[in-house]
Amino acid sequence: MKAARAKVDHRTRVGRQRSARTEGRIIEAALRVFAERGPDAPVIDDFVRAAGVARGTFYNHFESVEELLHATSAWTTRHVLERIAQAMDDIESPTVRLGVGLRLFFAQAQRDPVWSRFVARVWKVGGLELPVHDLEVGLRLGHFRVPGRDAARDLLLGGAREALRRIGEGQAPPSFGDQMAELCLQALRADQRRIVAALAQSLPDVPERTRTR
Amino acid sequence: MKAARAKVDHRTRVGRQRSARTEGRIIEAALRVFAERGPDAPVIDDFVRAAGVARGTFYNHFESVEELLHATSAWTTRHVLERIAQAMDDIESPTVRLGVGLRLFFAQAQRDPVWSRFVARVWKVGGLELPVHDLEVGLRLGHFRVPGRDAARDLLLGGAREALRRIGEGQAPPSFGDQMAELCLQALRADQRRIVAALAQSLPDVPERTRTR
Amino acid sequence: MKAARAKVDHRTRVGRQRSARTEGRIIEAALRVFAERGPDAPVIDDFVRAAGVARGTFYNHFESVEELLHATSAWTTRHVLERIAQAMDDIESPTVRLGVGLRLFFAQAQRDPVWSRFVARVWKVGGLELPVHDLEVGLRLGHFRVPGRDAARDLLLGGAREALRRIGEGQAPPSFGDQMAELCLQALRADQRRIVAALAQSLPDVPERTRTR
Amino acid sequence: MKAARAKVDHRTRVGRQRSARTEGRIIEAALRVFAERGPDAPVIDDFVRAAGVARGTFYNHFESVEELLHATSAWTTRHVLERIAQAMDDIESPTVRLGVGLRLFFAQAQRDPVWSRFVARVWKVGGLELPVHDLEVGLRLGHFRVPGRDAARDLLLGGAREALRRIGEGQAPPSFGDQMAELCLQALRADQRRIVAALAQSLPDVPERTRTR
DNA sequence: TATGAATGAGAATTCATTCAT
DNA sequence: CATGAATGAATTCTCATTCAT
Secondary structure (H helix, E strand, C coil), X not given: CCCCCCCCCHHHHHHHHHHHHHHHHHHHHHHHHHHHHCCCCCCHHHHHHHHCCCHHHHHHHCCCHHHHHHHHHHHHHHHHHHHHHHHCCCCCCHHHHHHHHHHHHHHHHHXXXXXXXXXXXXXXXXXXXXXXXXXXXXXXXXXXXCCCHHHHHHHHHHHHHHXXXXXXXXXXXXXXXXXXXXXXXXXXXXXHHHHHHHHHCCCCCCCCCCCCC | CXXXXXXXXXXXXXXXXXXXXHHHHHHHHHHHXXXXXXXXXXXXXXXXXXHCCCHHHHHHHCCCHHHHHHHHHHHHHHHHXXXXXXXXXXXXXXXXXXXXXXXXHHHHHHHCHHHHHHHHHHCCCCCCHHHHHHHHHHHHHCCCCCCCHHHHHHHHHHHHHHHHHHHHCCCCCCCHHHHHHHHHHHHCCCCHHHHHHHHHCCCCCCCCCCCCC | CHHHHHHHHHHHHHXXXXXXXXXXXXXXXXXXXXXXXXXXXXXXXXXXXHHCCCHHHHHHHCCCHHHHHHHHHHHHHHHHHHHHHHHCCCCCCHHHHHHHXXXXXXXXXXXXXXXXXXXXXXXXXXXXHHHHHHHHHHHHCCCCCCCCXXXXXXXXXXXXXXXXXXXXXXCCCCCHHHHHHHHHHHHCCCCHHHHHHHHHCCCCCCCCCCCCC | CCCCCCCCCHHHHHHHHHHHHHHHHHHHHHHHHHHHHCCCCCCHHHHHHHHCCCHHHHHHHCCCHHHHHXXXXXXXXHHHXXXXXXXXXXXXXXXXXXXXXHHHHHHHHHHCHHXXXXXXHHCCCCCCHHHHHHHHHHHHCCCCCCCCHHHHHHHHHHHHHHHHHHHHCCCCCCCHHHHXXXXXXXXXXXXXXXXXHHHHCCCCCCCCCCCCC
């Protein structure tokens, strides 16, 4: 994204809005394109065609596919993770936090398969402070007992990625996310009653993001 | 006449041998290239340079990068999985089989980081009948208790892939594979004594494959 | 809004004009290249160099040499044949029409040897409704007496192609076209007086096409 | 064709026969390939595949496609034209000679469509001394009256080429060759009785050449 | 800022030719 | 002589990037 001018006077506001709209169109299109074809295969023309803009317009907003990928990644996951974090603001127990967080995450995936495929394929693991933090708190408090924290982290993230792939393909039943969350907590040897509590907790509302068209 | 046919056969045989050797060189080089750069980024010149053959030679053996990827995948994983299966031929318990199988798999990864990175990045999941079969036997026998078999499968495979990535980067301690195996069995709620047995079992020898140069 | 649309239209129009001009340059160059080297031998670089455009520009306008050949063929012969047809609009007698048409055709060849060689070498026979139509009218009216109309057609077209080749090589005297026309009418056993009339008729003006540079 | 050794002792005879056979196979295959694809489009692999020989074998006999084309041309047309000339040895009248020669030529085309297509597409006009000679004798004797001898020559040869194309496509009735011959003589304003004689003359037997398989 | 034609570097692909067996 | 794998120059084709409007 090219640096926005600091000074925004009245004259430029309209132009900026149009620009923001164009940028949004490109990113939304990119989400779909990356979801279908992965991070490396697409060429600029794919985005240009999907967004319905001219080729030169692309370069008015992004310098390369790489940059577009970053922008799309950030724009796409930041909102979701922020909203999930917010929704869990008042939960204390790391077991419940981790369980509910995973369930919310997969619920989001069920709502938006394109987003799901995008994250499954593109995610270079970033913005994952949330579950990792809960994992570490849980370990410190002795709620989880695992042979190694890196291994635990890899199992959770790897499992989540595969789950997203399956959900994105539409081959997962509605309960799939809860099953996955339960498995994850089992892997961490969480207390059985806490697991049940995490699964029983009714999911807080997460405000829907602007949907992928 | 007989002499003539023998001569033809001889020429043909020599040609075949040379061809097979060249193909092997290309595939071995491809393993390294795919491991470093993933399945989409490399261009034909990368393989050609890595294998030390002429550009035209590539096309004498493979029609596209895609086809080379398949060939490399098959050639690379088949041997390993076959040898692991063989080495566990006399183990009965699905818990122990799954645990030992995973440990052998990660041990192979530790021995050959290039192979590890290749599988982590490229694996489109194939030739995984082995762990999946053990998982299903264990479920049928009641040795594992999971909320859903697809979820269990995804957790195992996803975790294994992340583990391979870490091992391939050289960022995993020697015990990492065993930790991962233990976590996987925990996730399946295997019996604690069986888990201990699976981890205590000394690993059978796996004949080393021709190493990546 | 109106201004914006006008602006878009303006950009589009300018782009179209530039594109059409480039396409014209390529086709004119292709005429020369095909004329010298035939339909199969030339490579894309030949056209690119002759037209003075970039290699990529070629592909912005044509998908292959084949397509360029079609485009060049159509563009090249359509104009000439249309103008000849127009110039003969008021001639009735099929004998005179055929004779004058052939004479005009060869006159065009004499004026433009490049065009002549192109048509001689490349012509896959198309846009020949004109002489064929006159031939059939003449046969129906009994002005021509031939043992078979396909044979007559082949003789005329084959003879014309050879004539173009010779004219294109610059090895034909100015009267060559008239001689050929006379021979053709003789072959059809046209009435002698009509032949004389066809040859005596002063050729109508044919507006010159944009010349090959 | 590479130069044959002058000295042929007993030891080499077998080898030479085999070589001659191989060369023949290649040429016969080339006839078909050139007939289908013209003189410029085919690549060496086409001949190699059609002849069922190895790639290197091609270079043992021919240095290039160009040379193969010449060899095929010569081998193909020489026999035919020689046999036609021979069959007409005792005909005196140039009109009858030309008429019968053309009829024999087209009869050969009807017998061998592959040969026909080859000659139609590839013929760079050579070995045509026969009809040209008859044409000139006829002109000298006043049997033909044409406005120009080059034009007459072009009409005859061009018509013959188109006729071969049509015959080669299998779209000509059996009488097509006779019709064409008649048209040609009409074009030359031959005497009507001589034309009738040329067409009435029963065609002498022409020994069949080794057929294209 | 949006447009899209033109550009040319680079990647993919073909194919004539060589050469060890 | 026959074979066919290997070669690399020539060719085709793609695509990121520029720029005038």
